[in-house]
Amino acid sequence: MMNTLGEFSLLLSLAVAAYSGAAALLGHRKKRPELVRSSEQASLALVFLLGVSTLALMAAFLRNDFSLAYVMNYSRKGQGLAYKISALYGGQDGSLLLWSFVLSIFVAVVTLQNRYRHRELMPYVTATCMAISIFFLSVLNFSSNPFTPVPVPPPDGHGLNPLLQNPGMFFHPPTLYIGYVGFTIPFAFAIAALITGRLGDEWIRSTRRWTLVTWFFLTLGNMFGAWWAYEVLGWGGYWAWDPVENASFLPWLTGTAYLHSVMIQEKKDMLKIWNMVLIIATFGLSILGTFLTRSGILSSVHTFSQTGLGPLFLGFLAFVLLVSLGLLFYRLPDLRSKNELDGLVSRETSFLVNNLLLVGVAFTVLWGTFYPLIAEAVRGVKVTVGPPFFNQVMIPIGIALLFLAGICPLIAWRRASMANLRRNFLLPFLAALLGAVLLIPVVGVGDPLVNFTFGLLLFVAITIGAEFYRGARARSHMTGEGFAKAFTNLVARNKRRYGGYIIHLGILLLVLAVAGGAFKVEKDAYVKKGESLEIGPYTLKYEDLVGYPKGDTMIVAARVAVYKGGKLLQTLLPQKQFHPGSEQPHGMVAIRSTLKEDLYVILASYDPHGASFRILINPLMMWMWIGTYIMGFGILVVMGSERPRKTRRTVPAAATEVPENALV
Amino acid sequence: MRWSERVPRIGVLFILLLFSPAMASALTMRDVGKDFICNCGCNNLLPDCDMECGEQLRKVIATKIEQGWDKPKIAAYMIDNYGEKLLAAPTKKGFNLTAWLTPFVAILVAGGAIFAVVRRWTSRQPAASDAQGSEDLASLEQRYQKRLDAELKDFD
Numbered sequence: 001m002m003n004t005l006g007e008f009s010l011l012l013s014l015a016v017a018a019y020s021g022a023a024a025l026l027g028h029r030k031k032r033p034e035l036v037r038s039s040e041q042a043s044l045a046l047v048f049l050l051g052v053s054t055l056a057l058m059a060a061f062l063r064n065d066f067s068l069a070y071v072m073n074y075s076r077k078g079q080g081l082a083y084k085i086s087a088l089y090g091g092q093d094g095s096l097l098l099w100s101f102v103l104s105i106f107v108a109v110v111t112l113q114n115r116y117r118h119r120e121l122m123p124y125v126t127a128t129c130m131a132i133s134i135f136f137l138s139v140l141n142f143s144s145n146p147f148t149p150v151p152v153p154p155p156d157g158h159g160l161n162p163l164l165q166n167p168g169m170f171f172h173p174p175t176l177y178i179g180y181v182g183f184t185i186p187f188a189f190a191i192a193a194l195i196t197g198r199l200g201d202e203w204i205r206s207t208r209r210w211t212l213v214t215w216f217f218l219t220l221g222n223m224f225g226a227w228w229a230y231e232v233l234g235w236g237g238y239w240a241w242d243p244v245e246n247a248s249f250l251p252w253l254t255g256t257a258y259l260h261s262v263m264i265q266e267k268k269d270m271l272k273i274w275n276m277v278l279i280i281a282t283f284g285l286s287i288l289g290t291f292l293t294r295s296g297i298l299s300s301v302h303t304f305s306q307t308g309l310g311p312l313f314l315g316f317l318a319f320v321l322l323v324s325l326g327l328l329f330y331r332l333p334d335l336r337s338k339n340e341l342d343g344l345v346s347r348e349t350s351f352l353v354n355n356l357l358l359v360g361v362a363f364t365v366l367w368g369t370f371y372p373l374i375a376e377a378v379r380g381v382k383v384t385v386g387p388p389f390f391n392q393v394m395i396p397i398g399i400a401l402l403f404l405a406g407i408c409p410l411i412a413w414r415r416a417s418m419a420n421l422r423r424n425f426l427l428p429f430l431a432a433l434l435g436a437v438l439l440i441p442v443v444g445v446g447d448p449l450v451n452f453t454f455g456l457l458l459f460v461a462i463t464i465g466a467e468f469y470r471g472a473r474a475r476s477h478m479t480g481e482g483f484a485k486a487f488t489n490l491v492a493r494n495k496r497r498y499g500g501y502i503i504h505l506g507i508l509l510l511v512l513a514v515a516g517g518a519f520k521v522e523k524d525a526y527v528k529k530g531e532s533l534e535i536g537p538y539t540l541k542y543e544d545l546v547g548y549p550k551g552d553t554m555i556v557a558a559r560v561a562v563y564k565g566g567k568l569l570q571t572l573l574p575q576k577q578f579h580p581g582s583e584q585p586h587g588m589v590a591i592r593s594t595l596k597e598d599l600y601v602i603l604a605s606y607d608p609h610g611a612s613f614r615i616l617i618n619p620l621m622m623w624m625w626i627g628t629y630i631m632g633f634g635i636l637v638v639m640g641s642e643r644p645r646k647t648r649r650t651v652p653a654a655a656t657e658v659p660e661n662a663l664v
Numbered sequence: 665m666r667w668s669e670r671v672p673r674i675g676v677l678f679i680l681l682l683f684s685p686a687m688a689s690a691l692t693m694r695d696v697g698k699d700f701i702c703n704c705g706c707n708n709l710l711p712d713c714d715m716e717c718g719e720q721l722r723k724v725i726a727t728k729i730e731q732g733w734d735k736p737k738i739a740a741y742m743i744d745n746y747g748e749k750l751l752a753a754p755t756k757k758g759f760n761l762t763a764w765l766t767p768f769v770a771i772l773v774a775g776g777a778i779f780a781v782v783r784r785w786t787s788r789q790p791a792a793s794d795a796q797g798s799e800d801l802a803s804l805e806q807r808y809q810k811r812l813d814a815e816l817k818d819f820d
Contacts, residue, residue: 234714235709235712240707240708242707340786340788341785341786344786360770363770363771371754371763375760375763378759379759381748382749383749383751383760384749385763386752387752388698388752388753389754389763389764392753393767393768397767522694584715587714604714
């Protein structure tokens with residue numbers, strides 16, 4: 001009954017999405033506001049219908065209803081409750097359902113937010129969102145239906161991939177989907193602006209909050225993925241430049257570029273074409289990410305998610321690009337800015353260079369990801385583009401970006417003079433130089449690039465810190481407030497600016513953790529029971545091998561006592577986990593984390609006499625996760641400045657007026 | 665022995681040590697394996713792969729190291745036997761050079777275009793002295809005070 005309801009609801013939601021899109025366009029064209037309202041009501045109904053489908057599927061997981069192929073493939077009776085819930089998006093069908101459901105929620109929120117605002121744009125925003133929904137709902141209904149039954153239900157299911165049964169994977173897919181889906185909203189506003197010819201910064205201002213939230217979730221999604229790779233995959237790293245990882249990094253890069261470049265449009269009414277290109281690219285890259293994940297066109301660790309839907313997504317991507325770039329081309333004359341920059345060296349120019357580098361990084365990631373296909377087409381030889389390529393190519397571009405993050409706050413808007421640059425740069429430069437020299441006893445001089453990076457990190461941190469200090473001091477002088485109060489008020493009254501700096505500080509900590517990788521220590525060793533091995537300042541004693549059940553999973557763990565200076569610090573339990581229905585055991589690393597470094601112990605293999613371990617000391621790793629929290633805090637601060645203005649609950653006269661230059 | 669005699673002898677000894685078999689045998693599986701990727705689809709570098717296929721490839725490398733092969737010879741052997749795809753990054757020769765150079769060329773070309781456009785824009789601006797129009801002559805304190813004044817005015 002529930003399954004039938006879910007399936008029917010899914011089919012009905014396709015019809016409702018089609019109606020909503022058509023009614024929005026028709027209502028606007030025929031100047032019938034009641035039809036536009038009806039289309040918006042339909043978009044709200046979509047949330048209910050897709051909510052019913054999602055709940056029905058979740059109920060099937062919770063009931064162990066193996067009459068559904070999807071439940072059979074991704075769940076089993078002994079699976080923990082949390083992973084029965086996360087199994088909902090453990091496979092393609094459920095992921096697409098979740099995607100559609102999240103999109104419907106976003107569209108509903110936009111609809112409610114804009115009942116009395118942006119009435120000229122809204123019909124096209126609704127229609128664009130519905131066109132995207134129609135694609136996903138068509139795939140769901142006719143190609144990838146999670147309610148497809150099996151002829152003979154088995155007594156138990158296959159279970160979720162054991163690698164996905166981890167808290168990191170509980171959060172990684174939904175946060176990433178929210179990030180991907182969220183870019184639909186600014187994209188839809190951009191398309192609406194192109195169609196209606198309302199090409200000012202109205203569409204940008206109305207989607208700033210959306211873009212920030214979306215960017216936040218995309219950041220979180222990527223960081224949850226990195227955390228999962230670090231904690232679960234057990235190879236000692238957090239980012240392997242896997243094609244699917246790259247796919248989620250690409251929209252983040254262009255989205256970041258967009259968040260910066262819209263400031264120029266808001267301030268100077270410039271870069272209108274570029275901002276359109278960036279938002280189209282960001283949405284397109286979100287779809288490309290799904291295509292890469294589902295198509296299996298490139299060799300990836302995410303093979304569990306490969307299906308035959310690749311061509312459909314490629315076709316959809318081509319359609320999206322064709323329509324949006326066609327509109328952009330049509331509007332080019334209207335988008336050209338009459339304003340120009342005042343100085344070659346200015347804050348505005350630094351934003352341009354920031355965009356160049358961010359898009360350059362995105363291009364490099366895209367190029368590296370697809371190069372194996374290019375090489376095979378040209379040379380007929382398969383090649384791999386893995387971490388050594390990306391690490392080498394990214395380092396110079398990354399350093400340039402970091403440098404830019406440091407100098408940007410020091411350059412004046414409009415036009416900077418040499419005197420200005422000298423005055424602003426000298427102190428931070430000298431302080432960073434001094435700091436880098438003082439750090440030599442800690443980091444050594446083995447690799448000049450490492451010294452340079454640490455010096456640069458200090459430079460950027462000092463420039464950002466100085467911005468806070470100067471602002472708070474000036475406010476304190478002016479108002480007589482204490483420094484702490486002046487500092488708080490300064491941030492509170494200019495959340496966008498200082499929230500941005502907080503985000504930059506978070507990124508600095510991320511880079512610090514990455515730079516710490518230069519001091520990574522690795523050791524592979526076979527150790528007999530009762531014997532010890534040394535790594536860095538630690539002595540690790542392999543005490544015993546223990547086995548115990550956890551749910552229906554059998555755990556085999558090595559007890560490893562960690563000593564430092566003869567003092568017992570902790571006993572670690574690196575494991576091999578034997579999941580029912582899984583051919584190979586899965587390793588579970590044991591990590592001792594401190595602010596200084598992570599001691600990372602992998603149980604590679606074992607026999608009755610001893611065990612093989614892979615041990616790493618990963619310096620400064622914890623700062624990566626701390627940096628993520630700080631970025632999150634910064635985003636919350638910035639969003640505090642984006643409260644929607646209160647509007648009168650009356651429909652403006654122009655609500656149904658079609659501008660003269662509108663396309664339809 | 666005088667220093668003038670000692671130095672060349674120490675130098676010769678150092679060079680001999682550098683190229684001695686003892687130094688060659690210091691080559692580890694990790695040194696060689698980090699240039700290769702596992703061919704089972706996990707996309708991990710060879711030393712990081714904990715699957716059976718990775719273990720087999722590591723054994724091949726370990727055997728060659730024990731036989732006294734140097735890194736380039738082992739690399740050539742691995743490519744001959746398992747294909748260029750086993751290399752974790754494209755070689756820096758022939759067509760593969762495009763993989764390495766294209767990102768930098770693209771950024772430089774785009775950067776050059778941006779520079780040209782901004783230069784054209786700024787050259788059309790009226791020549792303003794530092795005393796005119798530009799906020800950079802105001803001291804930082806003044807800049808903040810101006811902003812504060814505005815904020816406080818709003819606040820009041």
